[in-house]
Amino acid sequence: MASWEPCPQCGSSKVRSMGMAFWLLMGLCVISFGLIITLFIPFIGIPMMGFGVLFMLISPFTKGTLQCQDCKKAWKPAKIISTQ
Numbered sequence: 001m002a003s004w005e006p007c008p009q010c011g012s013s014k015v016r017s018m019g020m021a022f023w024l025l026m027g028l029c030v031i032s033f034g035l036i037i038t039l040f041i042p043f044i045g046i047p048m049m050g051f052g053v054l055f056m057l058i059s060p061f062t063k064g065t066l067q068c069q070d071c072k073k074a075w076k077p078a079k080i081i082s083t084q
């Protein structure tokens, strides 16, 4: 059973969970993209890789973050129903 609640901003139930895997993948994407850019523009690519590492570092703390697919609002649910 997933832990989610309707969007607090628009009341939509089209809500998706942005869990740890999302941020890990995001971090990996940004790091690999940054690596390619570093070959051409190092002063942009290196900070990008830094951001990628940051995404991966914060991923364990973002567990349970929800995002509304209608208004794109991201928030943390007040009560976590799931105990997994």
Ligand SMILES: [Zn+2]
Binding pocket: 007, 008, 009, 010, 011, 012, 068, 069, 070, 071, 072, 073
């Ligand atoms: Zn919404």
